[in-house]
Amino acid sequence: MAGVIAGLYVITDSAQQAVADAIRGGAQVVQYRDKSADTVRRKEAADALARLCRGAGVCFIVNDDVALAAAVGADGVHLGQDDSSVAAARAQLGSRAIVGVSCYNSLERAADAVAAGADYAGADYVAFGSVYPSPTKPQAVRAPLSLFAEARALTDRPLVAIGGINATNAAAVRAAGADAVAVIDGVFGADNVEAAAAAIAKQFND
Ligand SMILES: Cc1ncc(COP(=O)(O)OP(=O)(O)O)c(N)n1
Ligand SMILES: Cc1ncsc1CCOP(=O)(O)O
Ligand SMILES: [Mg+2]
Numbered sequence: 001m002a003g004v005i006a007g008l009y010v011i012t013d014s015a016q017q018a019v020a021d022a023i024r025g026g027a028q029v030v031q032y033r034d035k036s037a038d039t040v041r042r043k044e045a046a047d048a049l050a051r052l053c054r055g056a057g058v059c060f061i062v063n064d065d066v067a068l069a070a071a072v073g074a075d076g077v078h079l080g081q082d083d084s085s086v087a088a089a090r091a092q093l094g095s096r097a098i099v100g101v102s103c104y105n106s107l108e109r110a111a112d113a114v115a116a117g118a119d120y121a122g123a124d125y126v127a128f129g130s131v132y133p134s135p136t137k138p139q140a141v142r143a144p145l146s147l148f149a150e151a152r153a154l155t156d157r158p159l160v161a162i163g164g165i166n167a168t169n170a171a172a173v174r175a176a177g178a179d180a181v182a183v184i185d186g187v188f189g190a191d192n193v194e195a196a197a198a199a200i201a202k203q204f205n206d
Contacts, residue, residue: 005100005158007204008174009182014045025197033063090120119135148177167199
């Protein structure tokens with residue numbers, strides 16, 4: 001696993017071939033995000049993605065579901081406001097797991113997420129967004145790009161931007177201070193997934 005959250009971070013609900021294409025294009029992190037209640041399908045898809053990512057040396061994160069992350073040996077979990085706490089996730093996944101937290105447009109939420117508790121180290125990365133209108137989640141709260149400079153003043157941990165990011169705007173997001181961009185439509189909505197991933201990933205290459 002690549003332990004670092006940086007560059008292109010793709011989010012998918014399963015498509016194996018497309019994920020392999022995105023990794024070839026330069027994705028460094030893959031998140032399994034599947035809102036389906038079909039637990040058998042979720043386990044099979046997460047298992048397959050975990051194997052793919054392990055083989056490629058790419059970091060694999062499960063969205064929302066700490067138990068599923070543990071069951072498939074994922075590198076970590078991504079938690080939103082409706083999900084488990086960082087402390088509970090760490091207790092289940094162990095101290096080496098990567099725990100990311102959605103902060104929407106809230107610096108206060110980010111400060112709380114990265115704060116260490118008595119027996120846990122806080123979040124490993126924090127995510128802000130939607131930074132642009134998102135085709136996947138149009139109702140998502142919007143976060144200004146100026147938030148990244150403010151967030152950098154409160155933590156050294158990786159800052160992830162999400163929402164409406166593509167090859168055209170990724171450079172502006174990086175320039176604003178994001179260490180990684182989490183992308184669904186801008187990669188998996190493209191005719192050529194590998195090329196779309198490469199066009200975003202290369203903007204983080206220097
Ligand atoms: C990297 C990353 N950032 C933000 C989110 C959104 O998480 P959340 O707010 O819990 O919303 P859902 O994705 O669960 O609908 C994410 N998944 N990944
Ligand atoms: C899960 C999530 N949270 C905020 S925007 C978003 C979806 C991102 O998808 P896209 O890259 O297609 O805008
Ligand atoms: Mg969530």
